Amino acid sequence: xxxxxxxxxxxxxxxxxxxxxxxxxxxxxxxxxxxxxxxxxxxxxxxxxxxxxxxxxxxxxxxxxxxxxxxxxxxxxxxxxxxxxxxxxxxxxxxxxxxxxxxxxxxxxxxxxxxxxxxxxxxxxxxxxxxxxxxxxxxxxxxxxxxxxxxxxxxxxxxxxxxxxxxxxxxxxxxxxxxxxxxxxxxxxxxxxxxxxxxxxxxxxxxxxxxxxxxxxxxxxxxxxxxxxxxxxxxxxxxxxxxxxxxxxxxxxxxxxxxxxxxxxxxxxxxxxxxxxxxxxxxxxxxxxxxxxxxxxxxxxxxxxxxxxx
Amino acid sequence: xxxxxxxxxxxxxxxxxxxxxxxxxxxxxxxxxxxxxxxxxxxxxxxxxxxxxxxxxxxxxxxxxxxxxxxxxxxxxxxxxxxxxxxxxxxxxxxxxxxxxxxxxxxxxxxxxxxxxxxxxxxxxxxxxxxxxxxxxxxxxxxxxxxxxxxxxxxxxxxxxxxxxxxxxxxxxxxxxxxxxxxxxxxxxxxxxxxxxxxxxxxxxxxxxxxxxxxxxxxxxxxxxxxxxxxxxxxxxxxxxxxxxxxxxxxxxxxxxxxxxxxxxxxxxxxxxxxxxxxxxxxxxxxxxxxxxxxxxxxxxxxxxxxxxxxxxxxxxxxxxxxxxxxxxxxxxxxxxxxxxxxxxxxxxxxxxxxxxxxxxxxxxxxxxxxxxxxxxxxxxxxxxxxxxxxxxxxxxxxxxxxxxxxxxxxxxxxxxxxxxxxxx
Numbered sequence: 108x109x110x111x112x113x114x115x116x117x118x119x120x121x122x123x124x125x126x127x128x129x130x131x132x133x134x135x136x137x138x139x140x141x142x143x144x145x146x147x148x149x150x151x152x153x154x155x156x157x158x159x160x161x162x163x164x165x166x167x168x169x170x171x172x173x174x175x176x177x178x179x180x181x182x183x184x185x186x187x188x189x190x191x192x193x194x195x196x197x198x199x200x201x202x203x204x205x206x207x208x209x210x211x212x213x214x215x216x217x218x219x220x221x222x223x224x225x226x227x228x229x230x231x232x233x234x235x236x237x238x239x240x241x242x243x244x245x246x247x248x249x250x251x252x253x254x255x256x257x258x259x260x261x262x263x264x265x266x267x268x269x270x271x272x273x274x275x276x277x278x279x280x281x282x283x284x285x286x287x288x289x290x291x292x293x294x295x296x297x298x299x300x301x302x303x304x305x306x307x308x309x310x311x312x313x314x315x316x317x318x319x320x321x322x323x324x325x326x327x328x329x330x331x332x333x334x335x336x337x338x339x340x341x342x343x344x345x346x347x348x349x350x351x352x353x354x355x356x357x358x359x360x361x362x363x364x365x366x367x368x369x370x371x372x373x374x375x376x377x378x379x380x381x382x383x384x385x386x387x388x389x390x391x392x393x394x395x396x397x398x399x400x401x402x403x404x405x406x407x408x409x410x411x412x413x414x415x416x417x
Numbered sequence: 418x419x420x421x422x423x424x425x426x427x428x429x430x431x432x433x434x435x436x437x438x439x440x441x442x443x444x445x446x447x448x449x450x451x452x453x454x455x456x457x458x459x460x461x462x463x464x465x466x467x468x469x470x471x472x473x474x475x476x477x478x479x480x481x482x483x484x485x486x487x488x489x490x491x492x493x494x495x496x497x498x499x500x501x502x503x504x505x506x507x508x509x510x511x512x513x514x515x516x517x518x519x520x521x522x523x524x525x526x527x528x529x530x531x532x533x534x535x536x537x538x539x540x541x542x543x544x545x546x547x548x549x550x551x552x553x554x555x556x557x558x559x560x561x562x563x564x565x566x567x568x569x570x571x572x573x574x575x576x577x578x579x580x581x582x583x584x585x586x587x588x589x590x591x592x593x594x595x596x597x598x599x600x601x602x603x604x605x606x607x608x609x610x611x612x613x614x615x616x617x618x619x620x621x622x623x624x625x626x627x628x629x630x631x632x633x634x635x636x637x638x639x640x641x642x643x644x645x646x647x648x649x650x651x652x653x654x655x656x657x658x659x660x661x662x663x664x665x666x667x668x669x670x671x672x673x674x675x676x677x678x679x680x681x682x683x684x685x686x687x688x689x690x691x692x693x694x695x696x697x698x699x700x701x702x703x704x705x706x707x708x709x710x711x712x713x714x715x716x717x718x719x720x721x722x723x724x725x726x727x728x729x730x731x732x733x734x735x736x737x738x739x740x741x742x743x744x745x746x747x748x749x750x751x752x753x754x755x756x757x758x759x760x761x762x763x764x765x766x767x768x769x770x771x772x773x774x775x776x777x778x779x780x781x782x783x784x785x786x787x788x789x790x791x792x793x794x795x796x797x798x799x800x801x802x803x804x805x806x807x808x809x810x811x812x813x814x815x816x817x818x819x820x821x822x823x824x825x826x827x828x829x830x831x832x833x834x835x836x837x838x839x840x841x842x
Contacts, residue, residue, distance in 0.1 A: 166501035167522040252665055270661035275821055358668035359490060360810060363661070364817045379494040380807055381840065382518065384501070 160389035165382040177389035187390065189365050190373040193279060197369065198346040201286040206338055209290040210331075213297035214323070227298065234291030242285070243355030247272055250281045272356055275366035282352050282367055293338040300334035301327070332413045340405050347398050350375070370394050448479050450738045455485040456510035457492040459671060459693045462759050469755045473745050480738050482508075493806070500524050503732060507739050511554050511728035514801040514808065516546060519728070520553035521803055526729040527551035531740040534748055535764075541797065542764040545723035548800065554726025555747045558761025561721055561787055562615040563688045564589075564705040567698065570682040574599035581705040585712040586647060589683070593656040596682045605675065608684035609657035611648035611816030612667065614809040616685050616707070620644040622718035622795050623710040628808075629799055633841045634834065641830030645819045652820050660820035667813060672697040688786055689724045689761040692779045702779075704786040706793065718795030721787070724761035758783050804840040811836055 135142075160177055162170035181187055212230055216223060236242045249255045252270035260268040271277045308326050317325065350371040353361060361368030361376065370390065378387030456466060463486050470482045485506055487495065493515065499505045505524065519525050529535075529552040535543035538556065546554025564581070571578055574596040579588060593606025610616040618628045620643070626636040651657045658666065658675060666674060675681040677697040686694060688704060695702050709717035727746055729739045746752050753768035758780040763769045769784075776784065801808070815833040818824035824832065 165522065166497050167519065167524045247668070252662055270665055273661035273663075273665040275817070275823070360667070360813070362667075362814060362817060363664035364814060364821060364823060375494075379497050380810075381804070382497060 156388040156391055159385055160392050162385045164385040164388070166379075166384050167382070170385065173385065177386045178393075180386060181389065181393065186365065186368070186373060187370075190361075190368045190370045193366070193368055194347065194370045196279060197283055197286070197349065198343060201283040202339070202342045202346050204283070205287045205290050205342060206293055206335065208287055209293040209338070210297050210335070212290065213294045213301055214327070216294075217298060217301040227295070230294055231291035234289045236289075240351060240355050243352050246281065246285050246352070247356050273363055275362075275364040278357070278363060278366040282356055285352050285356075286346065286349065293342060296334060296338055297331070300331050304330045329414045333415060336405070336409050336413045340402055343401060343405070344398055347371075347394065347401075449481060450479060450735045451481045451483055452508055452733075452735060452738055452742060453483045453485055453506040454508040454742070455487070455492075455496070455506040457487055457489045458510075458759075461693050461696060465756050465759055469746065469752045472751050472755060473742060476745075476751075477738075477741065480742065482742065500730075505730040505732060507730055507733040507735065508742055509728045509730060510557070511546075511726040512806075513545065513554075513723055513726065515806045516554050516726060516728065517548060517800050517803045518806050520548045521550070524731055525553040526731050526733060526736060526739065527553065528555055528727075528729060528740065528743060531729070531736045533740050533744050537748065537767050538764045539766055539769075542721070542723070544797075545800075546726045546728070554723070554728045555743055556723040556764040557727055557747065558689055558724040558756075558758065559721050559764055559787060560687045560689045560724035560761040561790060562619065562707055562719055563686060563691075563786060564683055564707055565676070565686045565691065565694060566683050566703040566705050567676070567679065567681065567700060568703055569679065569700055570596060570600065570604065574682070576682075578703070579705070581708075582714040583712050584708045585710060586708045588712070589708045590647070590651055590654075590656060593651065593683060594654055597654075597656045600682075604680045604682075605658050606656045606682050607651070608666075608676070608681055609648055609652050609663045609816075609820070610685065611645065611652075611663065611820055612809065612813030613685050614812055615687070617641070617644055617812055618798070619707050619718060620710075622720075622798075623716065627796070627798060629802055629805065631799065633802060634838055636834070638827070638831040638834045641833060642827045645816065645826035645829050648816065649819050649826060660817065663820060664813075664817050687722070687724060687761075688783050689758055691783050692757070692759060692777065695779055704782060706790060714790075714793050717793055719790055719793055720795055720798055722798075723764070762787055803842040805837070807840070808837065811840075 159170060161172060161174060163173050163176075164170035216226055216230070220226070233242075247254075250271035251257070252273060254271075256271060257268045269277055271281045304327065308330075309322055312322050312326060348371060349369060353367045353369045353372050354375070357363075357367045357372075359372075359376075361372045371394070374387045374390045374394070377383045377390065454470070456462070458466075466486070467484060470484060474480065474482060496505065496509065500519070509525075511519070511525075516525075527550075528546075533552075533555055535552075535555065539559065542556045542559060543552070545556045546552055566578060568578065576592060576595050576599065579592050584592075589607065596606035597604070614628075621628055621636045621640055624636075624640050624643075626640050629635055648657075652660060652663070657663075662675075671677060671693070676684050676686075676694065679698060679700070683705070685707070691702055691704060706714050707717050707719055709715075727743045729736070729743065733739050746756070747763075748765050748768065750768050750771040753763050753765070753772040754775055756763075757772070757776065762784050763772060773781075773784070812833060815824065815829040815836075818832075819826055819829045
């Protein structure tokens with residue numbers, strides 16, 4: 108059984124049971140705090156924002172119903188279009204790179220080296236820290252005009268390196284790099300997946316004269332596709348929600364020249380900076396629709412490349 | 418050291434918060450009222466404001482003031498969120514650019530009705546917080562746009578200080594170019610003005626227009642283009658920091674800016690910030706009149722601004738106590754002596770007179786500057802309309818487009834004009 112199967116299993120078991128046994132009552136009781144959180148902190152505000160997306164809510168006055176006006180405004184909003192471009196670039200470049208790096212490191216760590224637990228923790232660390240404010244501030248220092256990277260470059264003789272974060276041509280790249288660096292959580296999942304590929308397959312392949320690369324291509328990759336798929340779905344959703352890095356690195360501006368203006372950041376600026384919460388709510392629903400469609404597409408196309416070995 | 422002190426205060430405030438909240442709740446019985454008071458600003462401001470609070474509490478033992486101070490960057494987002502949640506602080510340090518936003522939407526208390534006096538204010542000074550529907554902000558100090566000059570850099574470059582009564586923008590650019598040439602790499606003659614709202618406003622006013630009028634925008638794209646062209650030329654000549662340095666500069670805390678680290682000879686700043694700048698730069702800073710288009714300072718169309726305003730939430734449960742506290746800040750000589758000119762020269766003439774003898778040398782220079790430009794002033798600008806609060810960050814973005822060569826000056830002026838027009842309500 109692979110990791111995805113295991114993830115699905117408790118759900119299946121729970122569904123098989125009758126809903127009114129004492130056990131399930133206790134279960135719901137234990138779930139209660141989470142259910143309350145879901146209702147009051149997630150679903151309630153979501154429904155409120157759905158309502159607000161059809162209003163001109165400005166934070167200070169009672170909202171007025173404006174129908175589809177907010178959604179019509181989106182069509183002519185050049186900054187929104189730019190922010191979509193920036194977000195898609197971030198997701199479509201950042202996520203594959205991050206997953207490729209996660210897989211590569213996982214394969215390296217899977218070779219049964221000594222001190223595995225230590226290395227695993229070290230590589231996982233950035234995932235814990237990566238979305239924190241402290242790291243984003245550190246990033247600003249490292250990639251600043253007088254930062255670490257440029258100091259190193261000037262030692263190497265590069266005459267006038269750009270201010271990576273302050274230049275619109277490179278600013279998004281540095282944030283993508285920060286994202287790629289937080290490859291730890293997909294790496295851990297890859298590691299778990301790699302552990303479950305039976306060693307006999309490799310032994311048999313080696314017997315037949317397959318090299319390391321062929322073993323990776325013909326055995327590891329196909330058997331790992333469910334895990335890759337799982338990571339892909341999760342990481343794409345997470346990447347669309349990225350906010351902290353861009354907010355801190357650009358000091359909340361999404362600059363320079365809107366180069367790091369993610370949808371989430373633009374939404375925030377509209378809502379809280381420009382008192383345009385109705386429009387911001389509409390944008391949030393646009394974002395939800397985009398993520399929903401992409402995830403559905405992901406599931407649809409998965410049948411052509413994901414291989415389940417059970 | 419400074420940071421540590423600040424962290425200490427914040428920590429202390431956080432530690433005391435439950436205690437103070439407790440006081441507030443117990444207040445119903447014991448007669449003690451707790452007011453929340455929010456402001457933005459530097460360490461020096463925090464220091465003097467906390468002292469003023471203490472003095473007020475000593476005189477009014479039944480009122481506790483709970484400080485909620487932060488920095489400018491997050492202040493407005495936080496205030497908007499609090500306003501939306503019916504949780505706005507009782508006393509709010511307000512800015513001119515947002516007063517219409519809040520005041521016209523019924524979020525602020527009419528302070529005239531609440532009993533705050535402005536009868537001893539300098540002529541016109543009280544109007545800074547007046548909207549058609551009431552007096553929503555009390556002038557916290559008088560301010561004016563100024564150019565700061567670091568005399569040490571002038572000296573090192575061997576460039577004489579310009580005569581600010583006769584200089585025009587070209588003279589200023591020339592001076593900046595000469596300084597940049599004479600100084601080591603990384604030191605500049607002046608800041609790049611491209612994202613600086615008051616300088617942009619000066620250019621419009623000197624062209625016979627203004628940023629805002631009764632009908633919204635009071636300028637045309639053609640009036641903005643020369644400003645962007647000037648700024649672009651300054652950057653490409655090397656007289657000012659480069660495009661990417663300019664965008665980096667906006668994200669820096671005040672003590673790490675080029676001005677504070679002695680790498681800038683001239684930059685624009687509100688006059689009240691002179692003492693804070695001197696503190697971080699560690700050197701004497703001179704205040705110069707902004708240049709004019711004609712080379713006559715009487716034409717520079719500068720203006721007095723309320724550095725900031727004291728406002729109160731319309732939803733406060735203690736309007737009487739709020740009015741007493743704001744009255745203390747604006748009209749009491751005790752508060753005046755403690756606060757100095759950190760928020761500008763006191764608008765109340767009695768307070769100003771009482772404060773003058775004990776003013777620091779810098780404060781005296783700031784007051785002298787304000788007196789000196791009294792005869793230069795242009796028309797009084799109208800209050801920033803609803804939707805204008807983010808003008809400076811929008812100007813910065815289009816300015817960056819110009820400096821990075823992504824837009825021509827004319828296209829940037831047009832885009833800025835269009836975007837602002839769309840935002841004004």
